[in-house]
Amino acid sequence: MPSASERLLTPTRAAGGVALLAFAAVALAYPSIAPNPYLLSVGIVVLNYAVLSTSWNFVGGFTGYISLGHGALAGLGAYGTGLLVTKAGLPSFVALAAAAVMVAVLAVPLGYAALRVRGASFVIVSIALVLVTLLVFQSWASFTGGSRGLNVPRPFPGLLRPEHHRVFFYLFLALLAVALLVWWLIDRSRFGLGLKAIREDEDKAEALGTPTFAYKLVVFVVSAFFTGLAGGLYALWFGDLDPIFQFSILTGSYMVLMALLGGVRNLFGPLVGALLVGSALEYFKVEFGNTPLHLVATGVLLALVVLFMPDGVLPALGALFRRFSPTTDSSIREVTAAELAAQRTGGDLHAQSRNG
């Protein structure tokens, strides 16, 4: 019984617990291990990716709605933070919080337009969001600095660069921990169950009384909030904002690729994806540095994941792990998958013959 087994300590779970602790230990110690500030800054970039794709996964993982426009939400968080610091004179972290809230508020009308009808319009709106924010932030130069960029003052002006990296590494780690915790809480909640039902079969979920539109909107807002936080924190760390980099369609697509590659149904899927894609991007750059072939490699990787591994690497690893674990759970099947398929087709044929 699942309810009973949740309290049991099995070898698998023990191994998993050790792994989680090991990850946390490595992550916490990383700033001390990293041999130079450059590798520390690479660590921050990867953590930023991890926070972004985990935030993306609130929508993508729970509801199955794919957004290619989360890059724009991160950019809005970044510019919001930067502008609140420079124009309104707010303290850095107050500005960060305020900007994230503003992104979340903006997500309401966006979600209203994008989520009211199913499927395609959400993707279209998400892409349009990137393109329109890029236009606006480039053109409205008197406010945003336009293509001249926006310089966000450091929150800790006294710190030397390596120290600055170290502080932000922990800030990003903390943000990642909070995002993962919230994802985990929603995953096991009634709300999360409703969202997953939407992902599985939206009509069916609605027919069972789930207020699908409200659920989708709420989780989109939550996702936007965390994405805005990640973007804003990045702005405080990085310092220089430029519309063409902040509102780039590629940022959004990296988030999708990372989450998908890791596995959208898994708490740690986006994190693993961020580590994999982060290293892959670095590798592509080294390997194909002088050519745009890194774009090709990214595209091919995305296509392969979509075609052959839509569930990501973690479920694949999990299945591998299960194969070697002592307990098996095949007993629940009363019929094999093949039989099931045959029955399905039979049912369909039956329905069709009646249609005819």
Added chain:
Amino acid sequence: MPSGALLFQSVILGLLLGGLYALLAAGLTLYFGIMRVVMIAHSAFLILAAYLAWWSHTELGIDPLLSMVVTVPLFFGCGVLLQRLLLARLRAVTLTMMSVLLTFAIAVVIEGLLGYVFSGTQRRIQLGYGAASLELLGARIAVVKLIAFGLAGVALASLYLVMKKTTFGWALRATIQHRDAAKLVGIDTDRVAGYGFGLGLATAAVGGTALSLDTTIYPSLHWHWIGPLMAIIVVGGLGSVPGAAAAAMVLGLAQSLLQIELGTTWAQTVFYIALFLTLAVRPQGFFGGRLAQRF
């Protein structure tokens, strides 16, 4: 207040631009009708066709218009293969979302390969008649723009005739309207869907050639096109070819006129504002599309 001459000039330019938008949006609408696929790579193929036209002009010295003899059948074939080999493999449940990612990936691959082969340099065909123009009631119309518009018009008209007058067009329309029902009356819907995709991609070949006549091309240019095109098909009502054409003309004209007062950058936002408003107020679109509602 802008002068009458400038207004008239802008109207002409808007209509010429709208014609090209209409052709490209028609292709995008076709894919959506057939498979509920938002084909992000459509404009990447458009740029690819423009590059092929440019290449055949600079390397082989032939008129860009002649490149269509090769690109149109080539793209038709690519479309069929794309549908049959890639999109048809996706699970029906997640088709809409996964097809977006897949076509996005294709777009990025095309962009990367174009950059690899032709470099990121901006390219432009230098035609003998590049700067030639006609005068019409005080407005000047560049000859190349007129040719581009004519191409779009001819292609749209042929598309219309194929859809309305041929057996294949009948089967295609049946497939778009009700795939299962089409299957029941003996239409090989898989094959029709493949050919439909080919047809859609063939419009990108024509559009790309038209585009190459008068503008500069570079590998990442397709992002510049896909946004307005997606807005057009939503405003026109997802799945409606006449709707898309009408929305294309209206928005093209609006963009051209708004440029007078707002400048080019802000004028581009008209597409996105129209997109958001349409989805918020009337998600089924303003020109009669009806597929959007529950897919």
Added chain:
Amino acid sequence: MLNRTTRTRWATAVGATLALALGACGGDEPEQASTDEPIVVGISLPLTGDFSEPGKGVQRGYEAWAKITNDKGGLLGRTIELKVLDDQSNADRVVADYEQLIGSDQVDIVVGPFSTRLVVPAARVAEEYGMLFVEPAGAAAEVFQQGFKNLFYAAPAVANDHYNHLAEHLLALPPGQRPTTAAYAAMDDPFAQGTAYGLKAKLEAGGVKTVVDEVYPPNTTDFSSIAAKIATSKADMVVGGSQYQDGVNLIVALQQLNYQPKLAAFSTAPTSPEFAAAIGNKTAGILSPTGYTQDAPYESNKEFVEKYTAQFGSPPEEDEANAYTTGQVVAAAITAAGCAEQGECQKKLVDWVRANKVDTVVGPLSWDETGKPQGAHMIQQWVGGEIKIVLPADAKEADLVYPKPAW
């Protein structure tokens, strides 16, 4: 029975840890530099992406500088070694690249990347590590408003000053001949816009009325609307704050509308070797500022043009020259300070550059407190199918033709 989801989740954690561990092991070990080893010069350049074309030009300029310097025995008896990274025209990458060059690869000297957008973030890294930062491309005013103390722009003038000679010339004309109205169209790019707006500010102050003022995004390909506005305004002169292709497109679009101004000035595009062919040879009278010509009489320039042409098969352009100039400035500082490594030495280098004048292929250069060079660009004009220097008077190869003939 085991709960599946929980188990999968734990398996996830294992994978994540492995990946992080692998990631942590992937970095390069820092190399210790000793004084007998070559002077390693770290550069991040946009070899791919939006700025890849000029980026490659800058790379050739640096390569020519390293080769020419090494052929003459290097600096301080040490050879020059370039370490070039590709930043993909991306500001995130450019910062990571300089972090890597300075922190991980321990290069001795860093020099600047291409494009203002990349120069500012890159300069910040160099500034915070206390490195001298001479750069070939950050010409926009913003670069010098960031409070950088280690940055120097290795070219004759910043963008806003490019047209200074032209502005002086026009405002000195008798009132009857002076243009009265002007149309401006500039790319939304700090450099390109800076050139046009620099001239605009000076002409407006001199009483020339602005009738069209358009800014277009860098990805604009259709210029017909902007051209229509300019043509219907019938402005006496048109000024384009352009890079290459947008300038070509704008000129073609203006010609399609049969607009005939008395003066047409465009930055960058008209100096390109492909320009005339690109607009169908209808170049008559087009003006352009330039910071560099192959014919410039400065001593080091002859050597540069000759050896560069031998190395690459074609003479250098402005991007190449700017990179070479950057190298010359750095070389002069290293020779004078007698050192080239991270740490104390960098301060010496910065102080030397600030206090001295350096002879380069674009002439003698000196800088103000913000690192801004103090000069102006020459003005060239297309006359009879060739581009010639027309301003300033002491450097001119031909007379300025105004009003310009029809194109």
Added chain:
Amino acid sequence: MRSLETVELTKAFGGNVVLDKTSVSFRHGKVNALIGPNGSGKTTFFNCVTGMIRPDSGRVTYGGTDITRRTPHVIARAGLGRTFQLCRVFPRMTVLDNVLAATRPHGVNLFRGARGRAEVDRARDWLTRLGIEHLAGAEARNLSWGQQKLLELAGVLMSEPETVLLDEPAGGVNPALLDRIGGLVRDLNAEGRTFVIVEHNMDLVMSISDHIVVFDRGRPIAEGPPSVIRTDERVLGAYLGV
């Protein structure tokens, strides 16, 4: 008396009129059946009633309240539960979660757990009653067709509907299971639930229904108890195309 009624409900797809001013009234507390040849608009009728499709015109009322054009979840919470023609479950969720997903959402607390003791107990009760409790931890997609039909029913019942709309409950199931479903409907009806069933299996319809409505070309052509319908000539005509 609360009952489900439609007044001149009309729906056309393109030029094809599927429901043509359909006015029907179902009996509260009874097992109602809706039959008719294929394409007569039965499923479209269900979809219009439950808000999955917007009717072009006409009204739907439930217990005297107008529920026309309400969203499906509002209609569901008003007490109308439904199954789908080709059985639909949440394939990658466990059987237990499939049922739990039908509990009423709790207000604003996003983090409130999905597996409260009371809810789990109630879900397990339904699974037990339908005979699939032993599968509670399995993913729904691994179930057989029949098991999935039972699971779908368990989910609908978990949402505590007053009226249950079943779309072809007998489709593709074996005779033994058919009997079980039939018995279950009668039992649940005896406990006070109203049923509206679209079904092609005439044996099942005749054996469990109290009241039958016959559709042809989007309109009701006959209604009454099984004994009357069995002998109605218009019904035979519609079915046999005479």
